[in-house]
Amino acid sequence: MSTLPPHACRLRVRYAKDGRLAYLGHLEVMETIMRSVRRSGLPFEVGNGFAHRMRIQFSQALPVGASSKGEYYDLLLSEPLDATVALEALKEATPTALAPNAAVILPRRVPALEAWVDLSCWDVAVRDSSLHAPGFEDALGRVRDEGVINYLRGTKPRSIGLADTLVSCEVRDTDGGVDLVLHTRSSNRGALRPAVLVKAVCGLAPLRVCRTGQWHQDDDGTLRDPLAEGQGVLLP
Amino acid sequence: MRLPRTDRYAELEPLLAQVEHPSRYLDHEWGACDDQRGPFHACLIYADVYEVGQPNLGLAILYNELNQQEGFSCERAFLPWVDMADLMRERDIPLLSLETSSPVASFDLVGITLAHELVCTNIVETLDLAKITLRATERDEDEPLVIAGGPSVWNCEPVAPMFDAVLLGDGEGAWVEIARYVRDAREQGVARADILAGLSRMAGVYVPSLYDVVVDDTSTRWGYAVPRPGSGAPEVVYKHCVNDFAATEPVAQTIVPYMGVVQDRFAVEVLRGCARGCRFCQAGMTYRPVRERPADQILSAVHAGLRQSGYDECSLSSLSTTDHSECANILSQLNRELSGKGVRVSIPSQRLDSFGVDMAAAVGSSRRAGLTFAPEAGSQRLRDVINKNVTEEDLDNAATNAFRSGYRRMKLYFMMGLPTETDDDLRGIPQLAEHVLALGRKILGPRAKVSVSISVAVFVPKSHTPFQWAGQLPLEEVHRRQQLMIHAASDRALRISYHGSWPSLIEGVLSKMGRRGFDLVYEAWRRGCRFDAWTDQFRFDAWNDAAAAVGLDLQDVACEEFDVDARLPWDHTSPGVSKGYLQREWRKATQAQVTADCTRTTCTGCGVCPTLDTSNRLVGERA
Numbered sequence A: 001m002s003t004l005p006p007h008a009c010r011l012r013v014r015y016a017k018d019g020r021l022a023y024l025g026h027l028e029v030m031e032t033i034m035r036s037v038r039r040s041g042l043p044f045e046v047g048n049g050f051a052h053r054m055r056i057q058f059s060q061a062l063p064v065g066a067s068s069k070g071e072y073y074d075l076l077l078s079e080p081l082d083a084t085v086a087l088e089a090l091k092e093a094t095p096t097a098l099a100p101n102a103a104v105i106l107p108r109r110v111p112a113l114e115a116w117v118d119l120s121c122w123d124v125a126v127r128d129s130s131l132h133a134p135g136f137e138d139a140l141g142r143v144r145d146e147g148v149i150n151y152l153r154g155t156k157p158r159s160i161g162l163a164d165t166l167v168s169c170e171v172r173d174t175d176g177g178v179d180l181v182l183h184t185r186s187s188n189r190g191a192l193r194p195a196v197l198v199k200a201v202c203g204l205a206p207l208r209v210c211r212t213g214q215w216h217q218d219d220d221g222t223l224r225d226p227l228a229e230g231q232g233v234l235l236p
Numbered sequence B: 001m002r003l004p005r006t007d008r009y010a011e012l013e014p015l016l017a018q019v020e021h022p023s024r025y026l027d028h029e030w031g032a033c034d035d036q037r038g039p040f041h042a043c044l045i046y047a048d049v050y051e052v053g054q055p056n057l058g059l060a061i062l063y064n065e066l067n068q069q070e071g072f073s074c075e076r077a078f079l080p081w082v083d084m085a086d087l088m089r090e091r092d093i094p095l096l097s098l099e100t101s102s103p104v105a106s107f108d109l110v111g112i113t114l115a116h117e118l119v120c121t122n123i124v125e126t127l128d129l130a131k132i133t134l135r136a137t138e139r140d141e142d143e144p145l146v147i148a149g150g151p152s153v154w155n156c157e158p159v160a161p162m163f164d165a166v167l168l169g170d171g172e173g174a175w176v177e178i179a180r181y182v183r184d185a186r187e188q189g190v191a192r193a194d195i196l197a198g199l200s201r202m203a204g205v206y207v208p209s210l211y212d213v214v215v216d217d218t219s220t221r222w223g224y225a226v227p228r229p230g231s232g233a234p235e236v237v238y239k240h241c242v243n244d245f246a247a248t249e250p251v252a253q254t255i256v257p258y259m260g261v262v263q264d265r266f267a268v269e270v271l272r273g274c275a276r277g278c279r280f281c282q283a284g285m286t287y288r289p290v291r292e293r294p295a296d297q298i299l300s301a302v303h304a305g306l307r308q309s310g311y312d313e314c315s316l317s318s319l320s321t322t323d324h325s326e327c328a329n330i331l332s333q334l335n336r337e338l339s340g341k342g343v344r345v346s347i348p349s350q351r352l353d354s355f356g357v358d359m360a361a362a363v364g365s366s367r368r369a370g371l372t373f374a375p376e377a378g379s380q381r382l383r384d385v386i387n388k389n390v391t392e393e394d395l396d397n398a399a400t401n402a403f404r405s406g407y408r409r410m411k412l413y414f415m416m417g418l419p420t421e422t423d424d425d426l427r428g429i430p431q432l433a434e435h436v437l438a439l440g441r442k443i444l445g446p447r448a449k450v451s452v453s454i455s456v457a458v459f460v461p462k463s464h465t466p467f468q469w470a471g472q473l474p475l476e477e478v479h480r481r482q483q484l485m486i487h488a489a490s491d492r493a494l495r496i497s498y499h500g501s502w503p504s505l506i507e508g509v510l511s512k513m514g515r516r517g518f519d520l521v522y523e524a525w526r527r528g529c530r531f532d533a534w535t536d537q538f539r540f541d542a543w544n545d546a547a548a549a550v551g552l553d554l555q556d557v558a559c560e561e562f563d564v565d566a567r568l569p570w571d572h573t574s575p576g577v578s579k580g581y582l583q584r585e586w587r588k589a590t591q592a593q594v595t596a597d598c599t600r601t602t603c604t605g606c607g608v609c610p611t612l613d614t615s616n617r618l619v620g621e622r623a
C-alpha cells in the first residue's frame, strides 16, 4: 500500500453526470475531473513517479451512454480542509454537467472505492410501441433462467453470469414502451450493464440509462452509503 | 436557403449511440461560451473532426475576440466524421453548431479555416451538409456570408468559388471588423452584392467573385485574376498584418475539451513569423515579419493558462520557438517555477544545433521519445539550395550534445524531389543518418541501443515561395528514388519511412491550379472523396477518375514547371513578400547561394516590411 503523508486527508466527492454527457467515456470523465481539481486550486497529493500523477480514485466506470445522479471519487488532499470549502472550490471549477453535489472528509484509510461500491440502482427507458410490461417480464424470466448472457463488446465476445449480478428488475408500462428500475451488483467477476440486459431481453438499445444510486452491501445485506462514514456536506 | 435558428440537439442525440467517439458532438466543455444571445451570430468551422480542429489556436483567438463584443455571438462547428455525416444525411439533419445546436445555415456569418490543401473536399462536404449553397455567386440574398481564412489561403483559387470572401493574414481585429461591417450593412438592408464590394475594400479581404480569370500568353494555363471592371476591387490584395503582436491576447485557448485532442495541452504562441528563409517553406514566407512576445507576458500567460484550464502540460508554440531571443531564460524560469508540480513544458520544433538540444533538455523532453531534427536534405549543396542554413558541423554538434545528454533515439526528417536534387544528394540521406548512428555508438559505447530513423516526404512546391515555379516529382520517379535510398542504406539499425506519395501528389495539384481547380475538387467530392488527409479515407483512384472526368491528368498538373516570368494564379493575393525577391531567391537557389536570416543580420529585401509598413519586433538579441 502506498504511503500516506502525515497531513494528507481524504476527500470523497459525489457528482452527477448530466444526460447531455451520457456519451462521455470513463477516461474522458476522469481526465475532466482531474483538470477540474487542478483548476480548483485545492492542494492535492501527487504520486512519487516521474509523471507526478494526482492521487485520486474513481468509482466504477459508468457505461458509455449512461448518465448518473451519483458517481464518486476520492481525492487525497495534502492538508486538512473543511469539506464545505473543498466542495465549493470544486463546484466552481467543474463543468456544470459534471458538477459535484456532496463531499465528505473520510478516515485516512478506507477500502478502494472502485471495488467497495458494489450495488447500483438504474432507471432505464426502452421505447418501442410493441413493448409491454408483461411480455418484457416473460422474456426477462427466460434470460434469467438461462443464467448467462453472451454478448459482443466491440468485436470481442464477452459473457456475464446473472445469478451474482442481477439483483432485481421492476418493469412498468409507459407511453411507447417500458421503464425499468434495475438493481445490479458488481464483483471482481464483472458488472452487468443495463444496455446488455435490455438487448438480451428484447433486442433493442435502451433510449436512456441513468444510474440513480450506488452503495456498498455488507455481508448481512445492509446497504451503506459511500458518504455515510465521513463528515461533510450533502447538497440536494 | 437560410435555415431557421432552432436548437436541434434532440434530433442528433439518438444518433450518438451509433457513432464513433460521440464526445465529438457534445459541447458544454469548460470554457465554452454559453451566452449565445447575439443578436448577430457567427460560426467558426474547422472542416475536420473535433479532435483535430478544436486545438487550433487561430480558431480560439477569433472565437474569444468576437464573443467579447457586445451584441455578437460566435459558436463553433466541426465536420462530423463519416459515420455521423451519413446518419445526419439519412435523417435530413443539417450541420449544426456546437454551442446551441443551431443549423450552420441559420447564421449571419460563417468562417472556415483553410488548414491545408487536403481539406478541400471537406469544405465541399461541410457546405453540402450545412445546406448552404455551394457556389458563393448562387447564394440567396439572406444566406450566411461564408469567409475563409487560415494558413492555406495563399493559393485559395481552387476553393475560391465557395467563398464570399477570403481573409488573408492575421485574423486578430480583422474578423471582428468583418462581423461589424456585415452586421451594420445587414441592418441597413444593404444588398449582398454591395456588402461584398464593401468587404473588398477592407485590409486583407479578397472577394473572389469580383475577379475574372484571364488566360493569355503572359500566364500559365491556369491564368491570373484581374478585378472586374468597375468593381473597385484592388489589383493585389495584401494580407492583414498585426504589427503589435504583444498587444494580442496571450491566453487564447479557453476551452478545455472532454475528449483527447491532437494537441492536448495549453499553448501560448510565443512568436509569429520566421525569417530563416527556407526556400520550400510557405509559412516562412507568409507569416513575416517576425514578432516576439515579451518574456514576462509569456511566463504570466503560462501560469494563467494552466490555472484556468487545469492542463498539466503547456506548449510554447510558434514556427521556431527556440529562435525566440529570450528562449533560454523563459525555459529556465518556467522550469524553476513549475518544478514538482507535475507540469510538463514542451516546445514543438527542435533547432538543428547544439542550442536546440540544450533547449530540448531544458524542458526535460522525454529521453525515451528521443529528439527530432529536420536537416531536410542529404548534402550540403542541396541544403544550400533550399537555404536550410545548417551545416554538417551543426548536425554533428547537435547529435553529440544529444547523445551526451542521454538521448538514444533520433528521428531525422528529409524531403525528396527538391529542385536540382541528384541521386548523390539522395544517397547522402542514409549516409548522414549512418554517420549519426556511428556518433551515437562512439559516445555511448558499441553495445548501447542507439536508434536513428529517417522519414522522407515528397517536396510539394507551394505558392509565394522561391520554389513556386518548380514542378513536383512524378510518382514513378518518387518510387525509384525511394528504392535508391533503401539500397544506399547499409546499416540495418537504420529505419526509413516514406510519407504518402499519393496524397502529396494531390497536395501538389491543389497547390498549382487556379480557379478551374474547383471543378476537380467538386468532382472528387462527388465521387466520395472526403477526409483526404486521413490515410484510411484517402482514395487516389477516385481522385484519378475525377481528374479524367474534368479532362485533367494529375501528374501532368503537379509536375508542370512554370516560367519564372509567367503571371501566376495567386499573384493577386500577397503576403507582402515581393515576386522580385522570390525570383532572386529562385536564381540564388540554382547557384546554391544562401541568404541570411534578417533577424540575425540585416534586411535581405523580401519586401514585407516596406509593403505592409511593418518591421521585425524582437525583444532581445537572438542566440
Ligand code: SF4
Residues within 6 Å of the ligand: B275, B288, B289, B290, B598, B599, B602, B603, B604, B605, B606, B607, B608, B609, B610, B615, B616
Ligand atoms: S523586409 Fe527585410 S527585415 Fe522585413 S522581413 Fe523582409 S527581409 Fe526581413
